[in-house]
Every structure is written in structure tokens, then in C-alpha cells.
Amino acid sequence: ERNSGTAPELALAAVQSVVGGCDTDSAAVWLGNVLLAAQLLPIWSRVPLARRKSIPLLLRVGDGLSTVPDVAPDMVILNPPYGRVRLTDDDRQRWRHVLHGHANRYGLFLAAAADIVAPKGVVSALVPAGWLGGSYFQRLRAHLFVTAPLASISYVTDRSGVFATGVLQETVLATFR
Numbered sequence: 218e219r220n221s222g223t224a225p226e227l228a229l230a231a232v233q234s235v236v237g238g239c240d241t242d243s244a245a246v247w248l249g250n251v252l253l254a255a256q257l258l259p260i261w262s263r264v265p266l267a268r269r270k271s272i273p274l275l276l277r278v279g280d281g282l283s284t285v286p287d288v289a290p291d292m293v294i295l296n297p298p299y300g301r302v303r304l305t306d307d308d309r310q311r312w313r314h315v316l317h318g319h320a321n322r323y324g325l326f327l328a329a330a331a332d333i334v335a336p337k338g339v340v341s342a343l344v345p346a347g348w349l350g351g352s353y354f355q356r357l358r359a360h361l362f363v364t365a366p367l368a369s370i371s372y373v374t375d376r377s378g379v380f381a382t383g384v385l386q387e388t389v390l391a392t393f394r
Contacts, residue, residue, distance in 0.1 A: 239279035297326030365393035
């Protein structure tokens, strides 16, 4: 609530243009919308009752790989799904610029984020460290180097309580610009 002088209706309208996202997990989308609504509640409560509408839903159920935003976001934050995926011939063709061998979900999400972020934007992702080396990710690394170079990397050393599924892989928080 840095801009407490802003009309609350304008602030609520503006937030819809700067915050958004999708996930295939409807429970995660619901929880995310609840948490975001809790943050917006102080602004919403300042709207006069006669003009008050529902707090906007900022997240929706959808496939992050097939969604292209109308406006390039300045920041993309992701915790993509991990694991190999078998692609259709059309999808393999679509992603050929970042694939060498098998396809991995998180690699596709990294490439998609780099492709949609605004110039001088930021992509930050919680991903396995495996993409940092080896031949399977050489095209992805080359693509990221050109579109959104790595700015920082932090290893997640204590993964207990971080992942519900008990991720065993070395994991990093990678930020690209």
C-alpha cells in the first residue's frame, strides 16, 4: 500500500494489469487467489460500499506453456513442474530451438518465460540444477544466454519443507535478466 493516496478503484484495476498467472492445479490457483485477495483486502475495504465489486481473481487455471500474455510481463516467477515429457511431433517442432534429446518440463517453462518477458525484464525460477551442465540442456542454455542471460543463482541447500513431493534433486533459484 505504498500509494495510499491512489483511489482504491484505480489501484484494484491497476493490479489486474501487473499481477497474473496460471497453473493447471485448480487448488493452487484457488489458494493463490485467496492469498492475493488477502493482500488486496485493505485497498478493497476503502472502496465505498455502493461502488464495491468483488476482489479481482488474478490467477486462473491454465497451461503456462500455451498461454501468451497480451502484454509482455516485466517479471516472470515460476516453480515449474519437473520431469521428462513425451512431446507430440508438433510440440517437438515448436520447442526444437531449446531441445537436445529428451524434453524436460522445467526446461520448456524456462524457455517460454524467456520468450515472453519484456525487454530488460526478469525471470526467476526454482528449478533443478541439472540444466546447468550436460548436453541435454545445451540448446536451452544457448537460448537463455541470448534471450535472458543468467544474472544470479542460489542453491537451495535445505529442501526439507520446501517441496510437498520430496524433491531429491539439487535445486537452484535462478534469476535471468
